[in-house]
Amino acid sequence: MAKLNFGGSEESVVTREEFPLSKAQEILKNETVAVIGYGVQGPGQALNQKDNGINVIVGQRKDSKSWDKAVKDGFVPGETLFEIEEALQKGTIICYLLSDAAQIALWPTVKKHLTKGKALYFSHGFGITFNEQTGIIPPADVDVFLVAPKGSGTSLRRMFLQGRGLNSSYAIFQDATGNAFDRVIALGIAVGSGYLFETNFKKEVFSDLTGERGTLMGAIQGIFAAQYQVLRDKGHSPSESFNETVEELTQSLMPLVAENGMDWMYANCSTTAQRGALDWWKKFRDATSPVFKELYESVATGKESQRSIDLNSQPDYRVKLEAELAELRESEMWQAGKTVRSLRPENQKAPAAAPVESSTKNVFREQTEKTESVG
Ligand SMILES: NC(=O)c1ccc[n+]([C@@H]2O[C@H](COP(=O)([O-])OP(=O)(O)OC[C@H]3O[C@@H](n4cnc5c(N)ncnc54)[C@H](OP(=O)(O)O)[C@@H]3O)[C@@H](O)[C@H]2O)c1
Numbered sequence: 094m095a096k097l098n099f100g101g102s103e104e105s106v107v108t109r110e111e112f113p114l115s116k117a118q119e120i121l122k123n124e125t126v127a128v129i130g131y132g133v134q135g136p137g138q139a140l141n142q143k144d145n146g147i148n149v150i151v152g153q154r155k156d157s158k159s160w161d162k163a164v165k166d167g168f169v170p171g172e173t174l175f176e177i178e179e180a181l182q183k184g185t186i187i188c189y190l191l192s193d194a195a196q197i198a199l200w201p202t203v204k205k206h207l208t209k210g211k212a213l214y215f216s217h218g219f220g221i222t223f224n225e226q227t228g229i230i231p232p233a234d235v236d237v238f239l240v241a242p243k244g245s246g247t248s249l250r251r252m253f254l255q256g257r258g259l260n261s262s263y264a265i266f267q268d269a270t271g272n273a274f275d276r277v278i279a280l281g282i283a284v285g286s287g288y289l290f291e292t293n294f295k296k297e298v299f300s301d302l303t304g305e306r307g308t309l310m311g312a313i314q315g316i317f318a319a320q321y322q323v324l325r326d327k328g329h330s331p332s333e334s335f336n337e338t339v340e341e342l343t344q345s346l347m348p349l350v351a352e353n354g355m356d357w358m359y360a361n362c363s364t365t366a367q368r369g370a371l372d373w374w375k376k377f378r379d380a381t382s383p384v385f386k387e388l389y390e391s392v393a394t395g396k397e398s399q400r401s402i403d404l405n406s407q408p409d410y411r412v413k414l415e416a417e418l419a420e421l422r423e424s425e426m427w428q429a430g431k432t433v434r435s436l437r438p439e440n441q442k443a444p445a446a447a448p449v450e451s452s453t454k455n456v457f458r459e460q461t462e463k464t465e466s467v468g
Pocket of ligand 1: 129130131132133134135153154157158159160189190191192193195198199216217241242243244245246247
């Protein structure tokens with residue numbers, strides 16, 4: 094395992110150079126990897142493993158769009174695609190990729206099929222870490238580990254097809270066979286990880302829940318909404334407010350940050366922008382730091398996991414989710430964004446772009462009127 098220096102701290106990582114696919118194939122040659130669930134991670138991980146020559150089957154409930162998708166993706170009913178329980182029985186490594194709420198509901202069935210020497214694989218530390226809430230307590234004679242790709246299953250697949258790899262974390266919770274390390278790293282390579290860094294179940298889930306509620310999704314939307322509203326309140330148009338809040342960030346600046354870091358992006362902006370960013374970033378850090386501390390506490394005390402379990406297990410959860418997403422989608426900011434996206438030159442080449450102009454005007458007018466009447 095390579096030791097690398099991350100900003101002054103030494104950490105262990107596993108790369109494809111030291112752990113090539115041929116080694117992963119050798120380790121997994123006698124295993125049947127059962128990917129349970131064909132939602133978002135399921136397709137990415139199952140297809141990448143299949144293309145990497147691993148003996149992979151899918152377990153998915155029938156009469157579902159996900160079943161149809163698996164068939165469309167080349168999994169054959171009765172050969173490589175089964176009802177969940179049949180796949181659980183056939184698999185020697187169970188990749189438990191149902192939604193976190195469904196993992197709780199299906200746990201008694203899964204547990205029944207975890208016979209001695211099998212492995213239980215997760216892509217999140219949730220079920221095990223919060224086991225008092227989830228009831229997921231595996232038998233002692235199976236390996237339990239995780240590989241958590243740091244991105245969506247769609248990106249995992251896309252990057253694999255481009256010959257690239259998403260970075261993933263890995264952790265071993267239980268090594269019953271003595272082979273847990275080889276098994277988990279082989280799976281990490283087989284699902285298409287670029288490199289793997291070590292963590293444990295608790296750290297994986299604490300950082301993941303904090304990140305998605307924080308800068309990755311929750312905080313970023315909150316900051317966008319706050320800045321957009323200030324600009325609108327001060328008389329800026331929706332298009333100007335959206336461009337200065339979101340579009341420039343996603344289209345121009347973040348790709349530069351992704352390429353070479355924040356300092357490099359700053360260095361490649363105007364001196365006026367640089368000065369302002371350098372003067373203001375610490376104020377934003379200090380203003381938001383108490384919220385991030387509150388968030389971490391909420392994660393660490395199990396409040397966030399309990400809320401997620403309670404709300405996501407409700408039968409009408411999708412209906413309520415759709416209402417909340419509609420609120421975002423129909424907000425003036427994201428309606429403005431829809432129009433801004435349609436005006437990108439690459440989107441205008443499409444034949445369907447012709448009627449956009451009139452709908453653009455309508456969207457801005459409708460949204461402006463709506464905001465004004467609310468205000
Ligand atoms: N989303 C990501 O990109 C991502 C990234 C990193 C890690 N992870 C982790 O990967 C795991 C899988 O996440 P995901 O986002 O792929 O999940 P998801 O898309 O929400 O998974 C849905 C899967 O669960 C099945 N399912 C839901 N309720 C069920 C029930 N009551 N009985 C049987 N099957 C049920 C769905 O079948 P139907 O289609 O039939 O409902 C589908 O196969 C989670 O632990 C997650 O935290 C996800």
